[in-house]
Amino acid sequence: MDxxxxxxxxxxxxxxxxxxxxxxxxxSATAIASRGQAQRLLKTAAGLSIxxxxxxxxxxxxxxxxxxxxxxxxxxxxxxxxxxxxxxxxKGWVTAIRNCDDKRQFLxxxxxxxxxxxxAAAPTMKRRRDNLAKAFTPRELDTFLHLLDRFEDVLARPxxxxxxxxxTA
Amino acid sequence: MDxxxxxxxxxxxxxxxxxxxxxxxxxSATAIASRGQAQRLLKTAAGLSIxxxxxxxxxxxxxxxxxxxxxxxxxxxxxxxxxxxxxxxxKGWVTAIRNCDDKRQFLxxxxxxxxxxxxAAAPTMKRRRDNLAKAFTPRELDTFLHLLDRFEDVLARPxxxxxxxxxTA
DNA sequence: AAAAATTACGTGACAAGTCATATAATTTTT
DNA sequence: AAAAATTATATGACTTGTCACGTAATTTTT
Numbered sequence: 001m002d003x004x005x006x007x008x009x010x011x012x013x014x015x016x017x018x019x020x021x022x023x024x025x026x027x028s029a030t031a032i033a034s035r036g037q038a039q040r041l042l043k044t045a046a047g048l049s050i051x052x053x054x055x056x057x058x059x060x061x062x063x064x065x066x067x068x069x070x071x072x073x074x075x076x077x078x079x080x081x082x083x084x085x086x087x088x089x090x091k092g093w094v095t096a097i098r099n100c101d102d103k104r105q106f107l108x109x110x111x112x113x114x115x116x117x118x119x120a121a122a123p124t125m126k127r128r129r130d131n132l133a134k135a136f137t138p139r140e141l142d143t144f145l146h147l148l149d150r151f152e153d154v155l156a157r158p159x160x161x162x163x164x165x166x167x168t169a
Numbered sequence: 170m171d172x173x174x175x176x177x178x179x180x181x182x183x184x185x186x187x188x189x190x191x192x193x194x195x196x197s198a199t200a201i202a203s204r205g206q207a208q209r210l211l212k213t214a215a216g217l218s219i220x221x222x223x224x225x226x227x228x229x230x231x232x233x234x235x236x237x238x239x240x241x242x243x244x245x246x247x248x249x250x251x252x253x254x255x256x257x258x259x260k261g262w263v264t265a266i267r268n269c270d271d272k273r274q275f276l277x278x279x280x281x282x283x284x285x286x287x288x289a290a291a292p293t294m295k296r297r298r299d300n301l302a303k304a305f306t307p308r309e310l311d312t313f314l315h316l317l318d319r320f321e322d323v324l325a326r327p328x329x330x331x332x333x334x335x336x337t338a
Numbered sequence: 339a340a341a342a343a344t345t346a347c348g349t350g351a352c353a354a355g356t357c358a359t360a361t362a363a364t365t366t367t368t
Numbered sequence: 369a370a371a372a373a374t375t376a377t378a379t380g381a382c383t384t385g386t387c388a389c390g391t392a393a394t395t396t397t398t
Binding site: 066141161 | 177180181183184187191195199214223227230231234235238244293296298305309310312321323329
Binding site: 077079 | 385386394
């Protein structure tokens with residue numbers, strides 16, 4: 001029915017607009033779009049996945065690092081790093097050596113080959129950051145980061161879970 | 170070696186701080202933290218996954234909808250919705266009926282049981298949104314959303330990919 | 339010194355997210 | 369009317385991300 005499908009398009013548009021103003025969904029959608037862009041750029045420029053790029057960059061800036069170190073820097077789970085490293089080792093981009101001080105740990109280090117893989121993607125990713133720096137003043141970027149700080153403060157506070165209409169002790 | 174491990178802790182801290190100010194990584198990390206919170210809340214309050222919650226909420230506010238409609242509202246791939254719906258149907262939360270006007274499409278509708286599943290989670294998720302509304306003024310939220318708009322404008326512009334040191338026609 | 343607790347990494351399993359492809363249906367072009 | 373192009377959904381396969389658990393090693397407690 002014509003009228004019915006007109007209604008549907010309006011309902012979709014209204015709901016989409018509504019959710020675009022819901023900061024929770026909007027932040028998620030924006031971050032996913034950003035990640036998608038990074039994935040495409042890295043793939044095209046250097047055949048790297050996002051996690052590979054992050055590991056190479058972290059080792060370049062702060063290496064050598066343990067798996068837990070890398071996971072902490074990237075705010076991710078150690079298992080994601082743990083799974084990524086063998087492949088990167090196979091590609092010759094990193095070496096992982098047992099830490100003599102603590103045999104549970106590996107210390108991961110960039111190789112010359114890894115430095116080249118990083119260098120293949122670095123100009124593109126720098127341009128991406130430069131584009132952002134051009135679009136926002138330092139003050140606006142500070143505001144943005146501060147708002148994200150405050151948003152995470154809100155996340156850190158517990159949200160009560162109560163069954164509907166029930167008052168519990 | 171003591172000195173070596175002190176250095177490592179400092180390098181990790183410095184790198185983490187640096188990446189916290191890189192808007193690309195920061196935005197991603199913040200959005201992932203937000204999603205994690207939502208996942209935990211929904212699981213605990215109502216045994217719902219994020220995608221299930223989103224579908225129920227969209228249908229409640231704007232249903233009935235096609236799979237493509239839901240994907241558009243959620244800014245996700247239709248395949249994620251396509252995979253989620255059969256399970257929701259099995260749980261009796263939605264019905265999916267062929268659209269007579271276009272037999273390629275299903276129109277998905279909330280059932281009373283689905284409305285109850287939504288209701289089980291809704292107070293918690295509203296509280297979550299209210300906590301956010303208390304922490305920011307309307308003007309701050311507008312600023313935040315506007316910065317996200319401008320950030321996505323930047324994403325929408327192409328980033329040139331050039332091989333290192335090469336000038337191409 | 340021995341036992342208990344904690345930590346580092348590897349792996350199983352699952353959810354979110356995406357790209358590609360196939361099939362069926364609709365729309366557009368010839 | 370028929371052919372070509374496009375669209376809607378399903379599914380394969382992959383990446384990102386996370387939780388849980390097991391094993392080995394270290395640290396803390398007794």
